[in-house]
Amino acid sequence: MKMPKRKRKTESWDASSRRPEIDQSADCVHVFLLVCGLRRVKDPLFLVDAFSEWHRDEGDVYLMIVGPEVDPVFTQEVKAIVGRAPGVRLMPELPQDDLHAVVKKCRAVVNSSVSEGMSAAILEAMDLEVPVLARNIPGNAALVKHGVTGLLFSDPEEFVQLAQRLLSDPALEKELVANGKEYVRLCHSCQVERDVYQHLIGKLERNSEE
Secondary structure (H helix, E strand, C coil): CCCCCCCCCCCCCCCCCCCCCCCCCCCCCEEEEEECCCCHHHCCCCCHHHHHHHHHHCCCEEEEEECCCCCHHHHHHHHHHHHCCCCEEEECCCCHHHHHHHHHHCCEEEECCCCCCCCHHHHHHHHCCCCEEEECCHHHHCCCCECCCEEEECCHHHHHHHHHHHHHCHHHHHHHHHHHHHHHHHHCCHHHHHHHHHHHHHHHHHHHHC
């Protein structure tokens, strides 16, 4: 079911020489950011067709893929397909500070991987108070509780539906951001991880003395 047209805001995407050209004629630009290395397990092309179709209908939405060219052969495939896809842009790998600045400007961070361990991009987005839209695979579902700390999608059509819902529901966005931030604070903060490692090291040391 198609979501109703949302009310536009007056903010705009701040383009720079490091970023691919985005049409600034709309009074609001909504960028969805997919942070990943260009390799098949990350499946950066999973959403391209559906997103392009959405962009044709609503020209203020963009999917931006950011990351290093890990697999040279696959990278050429990605560049060829993205180059023909309206509303989809490709960016090279960025220094961490620059990447975090881009993350803070986007509407949501996207993960479309076929397989994940513990996605640093998802945790960083939560910590930076940016909503997360992630493919429903075990690794992502271990971090993202659907409708609580983020949104999980199973196919490109469901992604578009959830992305439209996120744009049209500020209360949902606010709730996801707050819950995601709290989840990272409680479960993945530096102090929590430091305590876990110290406990593990202490246990190993005690075992070696026995």
